[in-house]
Every structure is written in C-alpha cells, then in structure tokens.
Amino acid sequence: MRTIVLKILFFTGSRSEYGIIRPLLMVLDKVDSIHYKLIVTGSHLLEKFGNTIESIKKDNLSGEIIQFASFEENSSPGLTEFNTVSENISKICENEKPHYVFITGDRIEAYACAIGAHFSKTTIIHYGGGNISKGSWDDIYRYNISNLAKYHFVTNEVASQNLKQVPSLLDKNEIYNIGSFSVDYLLDFKVKNDNPLYSNSFALMTFHPSQKLDENIAEIMEQTIDYLLSRKMSIVITYPNTDPGFEKIVSVINKQNDSNVTIHKNLGSDQFYSHLKQAKLIIGNSSSSFVEAPYFGNPILNIGKRQDGRISDKIISHCDLNIESIKAWIDQQISCNFEKKNCEQLFGKGKSISLAVDLLNRLSNECKHR
Incomplete structure (x- = not known):
C-alpha cells in the first residue's frame, strides 16, 4: 500500500483563531504522517491590532506560513475583503492541492475561506461548528461554514446536537465532539x-x-x-x-x-x-x-x-x-473576596488534541484507499 502524507491547509484570520489551533499545530509538528501549512491573513497583518503575524512567526512552527493582506488598517471586513480572501484561498488550494482545509470558528474571514475552498473543490474540516451566539453576525457565518464542510470537529455536546439538527448537513455521521484544543493547553x-x-x-x-x-x-x-x-x-x-x-x-x-x-x-x-x-x-x-x-x-x-x-x-x-x-x-x-469556584468542564478534560490527531490519521488512511 502506498504511503500518503496528509496535506492540510490551516486558516487563521484573527488572533482568536490562531490561539485556538496553536496547541494542535504544536503537536502536529511531531506527527510525520501529517504535513500542514498555515494561511495567515486578516487582522494578523494589521499594526492597529498588534501585527500578530510576528507572534505566529516567533512560535517557530514547522508548517510554512502563506500570508496575504485582506483589508486595510482602519477598516472592518466587508464585501471587498471577503472577495479578496475567497479568491486567494481558491488560488492557494489550486496551487497546493491539499487533501483538506481546516477552518476554525465563525469569523467572516473564515467564511470567505470556506467559500474559496468550496469553489476549488477542496474538502473542508470545520472546527467549532454548532455553537450559537445570537448577538453577533458570527452565528450566520458559523452555520454557513458548517454547511460547506464535510467533517465537523465540535467542542461540546450541545454543539454536536445542534449540528445534527441542521437539515442541510450532508453527513451527520461525520460530527465528532472532541472538546477544545485551548482547554488541553490551559489545563497544563x-x-x-x-x-x-x-x-x-x-x-x-x-x-x-x-x-x-x-x-x-x-x-x-x-x-x-x-x-x-x-x-x-x-x-x-x-x-x-x-x-x-x-x-x-x-x-x-x-x-x-x-x-x-x-x-x-x-x-x-x-x-x-x-x-x-x-x-x-x-x-x-x-x-x-x-x-x-x-x-x-x-x-x-x-x-x-x-x-x-x-x-x-x-x-x-x-x-x-x-x-x-x-x-x-x-x-x-x-x-466575597473574589471567591473561586469549580467549573463544569463543558469543553473537555484535556483529550481534544489527541482525539483530533487520531481523526486526522483516520482521514489519512481513507486517502490511501481512494
């Protein structure tokens, strides 16, 4: 059987997205069967928001960084910026030919990435779908990304149940409640x-x-x-x-x-x-x-x-x-002297990254049989 190294493009357009996937990427650096590159855009490249791409570079991850500017210093992302992201993602997917694009969460840049991947016929793994935040436009973007994705890594059981109720979702057997990568990292x-x-x-x-x-x-x-x-x-x-x-x-x-x-x-x-x-x-x-x-x-x-x-x-x-x-x-x-309390651990107990790596290795095995 031929050996296939799984090729994944991870996307980040904001500090929150990178903070979420960072612990997973640090582990993937040690996994020989998975090769990834990191697409960096959005507020990461803006001085007004801390030019956070420099923090990403300081992490010295093994994955190559692919960066492009998507909006101006003093603007919020709109239609022009959305098109910039989706068009760039489509071109990157055509050039890189990844097995999957891994999209986190619900930002408008993430939705634009999903559109670009969709039109380049690249399979999407969506992390963080099924959550609800009625007071932000992110709710709509998150829902639409889930509809474009084939695989769904969710962070809690409520999110899993929410996704299973989405009538347009193609395969409800590909919803996996793995918890939050951030929780794995912060427990340490x-x-x-x-x-x-x-x-x-x-x-x-x-x-x-x-x-x-x-x-x-x-x-x-x-x-x-x-x-x-x-x-x-x-x-x-x-x-x-x-x-x-x-x-x-x-x-x-x-x-x-x-x-x-x-x-x-x-x-x-x-x-x-x-x-x-x-x-x-x-x-x-x-x-x-x-x-x-x-x-x-x-x-x-x-x-x-x-x-x-x-x-x-x-x-x-x-x-x-x-x-x-x-x-x-x-x-x-x-x-009350700032009394501390124990939480319910709704987003996992520290096993999220290992579950994600197991799932990605399973997807790698599926690629071998295509």
Whole structure:
C-alpha cells in the first residue's frame, strides 16, 4: 500500500483563531504522517491590532506560513475583503492541492475561506461548528461554514446536537465532539506557578462590538472602567476584534490615562492564559469567557446579548447593559473576596488534541484507499 502524507491547509484570520489551533499545530509538528501549512491573513497583518503575524512567526512552527493582506488598517471586513480572501484561498488550494482545509470558528474571514475552498473543490474540516451566539453576525457565518464542510470537529455536546439538527448537513455521521484544543493547553498552564503579573489585584476586560443588536458597548465599557477604578481595582484591557463598530471601543480604550489601566492589543496565548489565571474578575462579552476562562475558576461576568445562546458554565454570571447591575456584581465579588469556584468542564478534560490527531490519521488512511 502506498504511503500518503496528509496535506492540510490551516486558516487563521484573527488572533482568536490562531490561539485556538496553536496547541494542535504544536503537536502536529511531531506527527510525520501529517504535513500542514498555515494561511495567515486578516487582522494578523494589521499594526492597529498588534501585527500578530510576528507572534505566529516567533512560535517557530514547522508548517510554512502563506500570508496575504485582506483589508486595510482602519477598516472592518466587508464585501471587498471577503472577495479578496475567497479568491486567494481558491488560488492557494489550486496551487497546493491539499487533501483538506481546516477552518476554525465563525469569523467572516473564515467564511470567505470556506467559500474559496468550496469553489476549488477542496474538502473542508470545520472546527467549532454548532455553537450559537445570537448577538453577533458570527452565528450566520458559523452555520454557513458548517454547511460547506464535510467533517465537523465540535467542542461540546450541545454543539454536536445542534449540528445534527441542521437539515442541510450532508453527513451527520461525520460530527465528532472532541472538546477544545485551548482547554488541553490551559489545563497544563493551571499547574504552573506564575510570578505575579501586576502588583495590584486586577480585572481582565475584553469587549467586542455587538452591532447586530445595536448595543452601546462602548458606553457601558467606559462606565464599568470608571466604577472599577473607583473601587481601587486595576484593569487590564485587551483590544476588540475587527467587527464593524470596533472604532468606538478602541476610542474608549485609547482615552484611558489612569496608571491603573493597562492596555494590550495582543497578549498571545501564554500571556492571555496567565492573565485569566491571575485576574480577580473577568468582564466583557468575549467567547473566551465561556470556553477558557471558567477552567481557572475566577468570577466571570458576561455583559449584553452578544453571546446569547452559547452553552454557559454555571460559574458565569450574566447581565444586560445596565451599569447598576454591573456595579452590584462587582461589589458582591469584592465582598466575597473574589471567591473561586469549580467549573463544569463543558469543553473537555484535556483529550481534544489527541482525539483530533487520531481523526486526522483516520482521514489519512481513507486517502490511501481512494
């Protein structure tokens, strides 16, 4: 029987996507039967968002990086940018002739990648389908990517059941609940004795735009910052994603001049997990509050409706864009001395990467028999 090395193109257009697949790529570097290349585009190439392609390069992964610019420094991705990504992906697939394109999550760039792969007749593996976030356009993109994919690696059982109910999905036997790669990595991170990041207790804050629901995220963010400072807490703020409306959030961030506010355009996975581990409070509307943050057990507040419908751990608190409710929650956590709690481990127990590698090796064996 002839030996076939599985060729996979991994796609990343944002820091969140790369942070998710990074632990898997690090393991694949040691797997001889799988050869991968990494397509890098989107906000990775923007100085405004930290030029995160440099962080990717510093990881020294074995897979070749294929990069191209897809949108301008001060713009959000729209139709022109969508077409740029899909056309480039189609050309790359035609040149590289991979067995599969591996697409993560639900960003518009990821959807454009799926369209490009589809028209080049390249089989898609979709990671992270079946989740729901009613308050963002990502919900639609995620659903459409799943419909274009043949294989589905999902992160939790609810997502698996959601996908099985999609009538247009071609093969419901190709849905695999493997959990989150990020969880595999952070479980090891939990046992490390990190030195304190800051001299004071701090809240970690990440807000993304929520234009689908026309929520005034920037205003509630500014009010929350002011109240945390009044309670003598330091704040670490990470930049939003590139969704339309990010400018208002960035404007609030850039006007902060208090010495107790620290701003990061990009922390990178290791530093981000260190911050999740040491933060006394985690506040915002990011999906990381649902997937990674609960495993560290610190108090979490999800604000607004951006993540409505997403599977939620019992330790996550939720409230609308109401500053009085937010103040009450902050006061409660301070009075309880930021009590830690055990999470439900909804996104796996540390076996996700090994399950994914086993599945990819199975796909490699299928290629041998074609």
